[in-house]
Amino acid sequence: xxxxxxxxxxxxxxxxxxxxxxxxxxxxxxxxxxxxxxxxxxxxxxxxxxxxxxxxxxxxxxxxxxxxxxxxxxxxxxxxxxxxxxxxxxxxxxxxxxxxxxxxxxxxxxxxxxxxxxxxxxxxxxxxxxxxxxxxxxxxxxxxxxxxxxxxxxxxxxxxxxxxxxxxxxxxxxxxxxxxxxxxxxxxxxxxxxxxxxxxxxxxxxxxxxxxxxxxxxxxxxxxxxxxxxxxxxxxxxxxxxxxxxxxxxxxxxxxxxxxxxxxxxxxxxxxxxxxxxxxxxxxxxxxxxxxxxxxxxxxxxxxxxxxxxxxxxxxxxxxxxxxxxxxxxxxxxxxxxxxxxxxxxxxxxxxxxxxxxxxxxxxxxxxxxxxxxxxxxxxxxxxxxxxxxxxxxxxxxxxxxxxxxxxxxxxxxxxxxxxxxxxxxxxxxxxxxx
Amino acid sequence: xxxxxxxxxxxxxxxxxxxxxxxxxxxxxxxxxxxxxxxxxxxxxxxxxxxxxxxxxxxxxxxxxxxxxxxxxxxxxxxxxxxxxxxxxxxxxxxxxxxxxxxxxxxxxxxxxxxxxxxxxxxxxxxxxxxxxxxxxxxxxxxxxxxxxxxxxxxxxxxxxxxxxxxxxxxxxxxxxxxxxxxxxxxxxxxxxxxxxxxxxxxxxxxxxxxxxxxxxxxxxxxx
Numbered sequence: 001x002x003x004x005x006x007x008x009x010x011x012x013x014x015x016x017x018x019x020x021x022x023x024x025x026x027x028x029x030x031x032x033x034x035x036x037x038x039x040x041x042x043x044x045x046x047x048x049x050x051x052x053x054x055x056x057x058x059x060x061x062x063x064x065x066x067x068x069x070x071x072x073x074x075x076x077x078x079x080x081x082x083x084x085x086x087x088x089x090x091x092x093x094x095x096x097x098x099x100x101x102x103x104x105x106x107x108x109x110x111x112x113x114x115x116x117x118x119x120x121x122x123x124x125x126x127x128x129x130x131x132x133x134x135x136x137x138x139x140x141x142x143x144x145x146x147x148x149x150x151x152x153x154x155x156x157x158x159x160x161x162x163x164x165x166x167x168x169x170x171x172x173x174x175x176x177x178x179x180x181x182x183x184x185x186x187x188x189x190x191x192x193x194x195x196x197x198x199x200x201x202x203x204x205x206x207x208x209x210x211x212x213x214x215x216x217x218x219x220x221x222x223x224x225x226x227x228x229x230x231x232x233x234x235x236x237x238x239x240x241x242x243x244x245x246x247x248x249x250x251x252x253x254x255x256x257x258x259x260x261x262x263x264x265x266x267x268x269x270x271x272x273x274x275x276x277x278x279x280x281x282x283x284x285x286x287x288x289x290x291x292x293x294x295x296x297x298x299x300x301x302x303x304x305x306x307x308x309x310x311x312x313x314x315x316x317x318x319x320x321x322x323x324x325x326x327x328x329x330x331x332x333x334x335x336x337x338x339x340x341x342x343x344x345x346x347x348x349x350x351x352x353x354x355x356x357x358x359x360x361x362x363x364x365x366x367x368x369x370x371x372x373x374x375x376x377x378x379x380x381x382x383x384x385x386x387x388x389x390x391x392x393x394x395x396x397x398x399x400x401x402x403x404x405x406x407x408x409x410x411x412x413x414x415x416x417x418x419x420x421x422x423x424x425x426x427x428x429x430x431x432x433x434x435x
Numbered sequence: 436x437x438x439x440x441x442x443x444x445x446x447x448x449x450x451x452x453x454x455x456x457x458x459x460x461x462x463x464x465x466x467x468x469x470x471x472x473x474x475x476x477x478x479x480x481x482x483x484x485x486x487x488x489x490x491x492x493x494x495x496x497x498x499x500x501x502x503x504x505x506x507x508x509x510x511x512x513x514x515x516x517x518x519x520x521x522x523x524x525x526x527x528x529x530x531x532x533x534x535x536x537x538x539x540x541x542x543x544x545x546x547x548x549x550x551x552x553x554x555x556x557x558x559x560x561x562x563x564x565x566x567x568x569x570x571x572x573x574x575x576x577x578x579x580x581x582x583x584x585x586x587x588x589x590x591x592x593x594x595x596x597x598x599x600x601x602x603x604x605x606x607x608x609x610x611x612x613x614x615x616x617x618x619x620x621x622x623x624x625x626x627x628x629x630x631x632x633x634x635x636x637x638x639x640x641x642x643x644x645x646x647x648x649x650x651x652x653x654x655x656x657x658x659x
Contacts, residue, residue: 429493
């Protein structure tokens, strides 16, 4: 049957020539529209590497010196730290809150701040993103971060006192530094005379939703009421943040709406909560600020328009072409073809044509892609490692090509199946009279 | 002799929104195995409708069709297709060859639906093409052949699957007298040499006289 199908295709090349050109153009257009859209949707929907759904951030500010609410008696370093922990306890008392952890100012996931610092082994140097955490405050479990290797225990990391040179790294960073994930207990090359010891490997985390998985490490720091910052201490005088993990079943956005007043009532010394926001909202804000939501909206609209046109155009063309073959179907039927066999034969012809034109379209687009690259992730910054399929040219190319092939095949199959079924079930006598 | 085609009380009614046309009325007909029967009558008298019903290309409004002892009315589309493929061969007035296929591929069609292996298909097709004198034209397309040659291809296609019955609907209607005679010669040879049953619709009295029996129709009724 396949030989018969190929012969039929070849012998109908005059008619199929136009279809071939049309389908090649569609394949190329599909690349232009579908590739960036798929990458964008993938980026947005990839797991952030931690449990973002029930996280709420309280931004804590400090009353400025000189303003009438400023309390000079609460400005010494001991009182500042007391107030800092008092505010944490007050936040933890909310019945809907499961746990809390302090965050250095601007250092939260989905937050504004982001800094990198190199880590080296004898052979490799990587520039991962560095985040600070306060040891013993349940930082990892509050975020819903998970362990990547059997030697790492999240509960242990949460309670571990951590010395200043102990860090926790992500799996991707372990792979980059040591070429395997078994990094616990290893040390990095001394940096400014300090050798860093790796005490835990966690699953990859995306510091901001538009970014792909990147390399990260978490360095301990202790809160201080002094204004000095030496890399191991976190001055909190001017403010900090508190991350809340809500209890199971509590909706973070509803929690924010219902607890704005509660948040406003949280005050300790010169500290007060200036803002309450869910991490989901922060994620949306970042995507909006980076222009991702908008470009995705435009991309989706274009893709929808394109897909509708693809379906109408391809389905319509194949519908008309197939409809004209009713006499042929009548002949086939007269000589023993069942209706389903006729439909299958015609669909096979269409699918083979689709495959050939799709391959041609892909080869043509590949010339452009090899030169200009495929659609990139939003945060395709050179120093950020981008280890998803998006950055592997051939994997990326194959995935998008497969999606396009599936879409084209569906359109062609529908365009042929509807009339083929009809003509295959028409009375033979009527079909043969039509000529 | 065995009855190979049996029609009992066949009526065929065509309905449109405005009118009903009775194409066949109470047709009772038996054709024996190995017979060569002509069906004659004026245009529109129901000859082709009768042939379509015998060939299971159309279903009667009422009545029973038995081909080679098998009652056709209860068969599914798939069973009908298989039955046609094994038992019946068709020759049409306007040939009904598939223009996008060459001669040999057209002839192979019935075998294709029997899932005959490609090599065997080719052998059988070559054999029947030799018989109709077209072995040298296997790679030609229908558009490159004369009407007589097209009809010979159609006959080759009709007999390649070795059916017991050949139904020919005005097989010489589109041909000049010389080509018509050639086609008739082939049909007679299929009847006398291979003992195939042939039912032929024709307007040509001379051709009809050479067959075993003439059945005449008028206004959907069998009159002889």
